[in-house]
Amino acid sequence: xxxxxxxxxxxxxxxxxxxxxxxxxxxxxxxxxxxxxxxxxxxxxxxxxxxxxxxxxxxxxxxxxxxxxxxxxxxxxxxxxxxxxxxxxxxxxxxxxxxxxxxxxxxxxxxxxxxxxxxxxxxxxxxxxxxxxxxxxxxxxxxxxxxxxxxxxxxxxx
Amino acid sequence: xxxxxxxxxxxxxxxxxxxxxxxxxxxxxxxxxxxxxxxxxxxxxxxxxxxxxxxxxxxxxxxxxxxxxxxxxxxxxxxxxxxxxxxxxxxxxxxxxxxxxxxxxxxxxxxxxxxxxxxxxxxxxxxxxxxxxxxxxxxxxxxxxxxxxxxxxxxxxx
Numbered sequence: 001x002x003x004x005x006x007x008x009x010x011x012x013x014x015x016x017x018x019x020x021x022x023x024x025x026x027x028x029x030x031x032x033x034x035x036x037x038x039x040x041x042x043x044x045x046x047x048x049x050x051x052x053x054x055x056x057x058x059x060x061x062x063x064x065x066x067x068x069x070x071x072x073x074x075x076x077x078x079x080x081x082x083x084x085x086x087x088x089x090x091x092x093x094x095x096x097x098x099x100x101x102x103x104x105x106x107x108x109x110x111x112x113x114x115x116x117x118x119x120x121x122x123x124x125x126x127x128x129x130x131x132x133x134x135x136x137x138x139x140x141x142x143x144x145x146x147x148x149x150x151x152x153x154x155x156x157x158x
Numbered sequence: 159x160x161x162x163x164x165x166x167x168x169x170x171x172x173x174x175x176x177x178x179x180x181x182x183x184x185x186x187x188x189x190x191x192x193x194x195x196x197x198x199x200x201x202x203x204x205x206x207x208x209x210x211x212x213x214x215x216x217x218x219x220x221x222x223x224x225x226x227x228x229x230x231x232x233x234x235x236x237x238x239x240x241x242x243x244x245x246x247x248x249x250x251x252x253x254x255x256x257x258x259x260x261x262x263x264x265x266x267x268x269x270x271x272x273x274x275x276x277x278x279x280x281x282x283x284x285x286x287x288x289x290x291x292x293x294x295x296x297x298x299x300x301x302x303x304x305x306x307x308x309x310x311x312x313x314x315x316x
Contacts, residue, residue, distance in 0.1 A: 017212060018211065020217075051180075053308075058176050060221055063221035067218050103253070
């Protein structure tokens with residue numbers, strides 16, 4: 001057995017401080033995403049203070065999970081489309097151009113959350129990722145994110 | 159001079175634990191919203207760990223601010239439409255049915271953020287609120303939230 005690395009474990013250090021998905025942000029959510037066939041999967045257990053009203057998860061956390069899981073899925077899909085590993089160069093990284101979340105029902109805070117994402121479209125510098133957020137297998141939210149390649153200049157002159 | 163209370167300061171205790179806007183959630187963002195003419199305004203200064211990549215705010219925070227400022231704006235607008243104060247009964251509270259955010263440019267993390275929201279539509283149990291997020295007066299994101307009246311049963315049997 002080999003150790004299973006998440007998409008985010010391959011990010012270069014300088015892009016690993018994101019509050020949502022950076023493994024080096026010790027105050028952040030540190031989400032992890034993995035392939036499961038054609039879907040990318042992320043699981044997350046909300047903390048008590050992530051509530052909206054007592055018993056339910058606040059919408060901003062759901063948006064954050066979908067956002068970061070979608071950028072990770074876009075990156076992983078870009079490597080996959082080139083049939084190469086996430087540990088090879090050049091690196092693919094994406095940022096969010098738009099995010100849409102439909103909150104279908106209140107999300108119980110004591111549930112384990114699973115976000116299952118799928119690439120709907122890849123073209124040039126743009127990727128569209130759709131997501132389903134489940135709480136103990138019950139569908140609670142749907143997301144759609146439009147991701148674009150991170151401009152290289154964002155990582156220069158900072 | 160009288161003390162100026164924010165929309166969120168009028169929420170009943172049992173709905174004041176939201177991570178984004180609850181004044182009783184001591185680990186949360188505790189945003190505050192106020193009328194400025196026809197717009198509702200919220201200001202927020204991101205913390206260092208709210209980053210996406212170094213120098214810029216992560217998108218989940220932006221979505222969270224827009225989300226909670228929109229629910230507050232919907233509630234305040236419902237009182238205003240009835241020409242009564244937020245300290246009168248019955249209480250109006252809204253939850254988010256859908257949230258859309260367009261990230262127009264990277265949002266500098268050292269800037270003061272201002273979210274300016276406007277009610278676009280009010281009908282029955284639904285309110286649509288549009289938002290602009292500015293970083294030191296530069297437009298960085300736009301939001302649109304669809305809010306619906308919080309079902310009373312959510313606050314019963316919990």
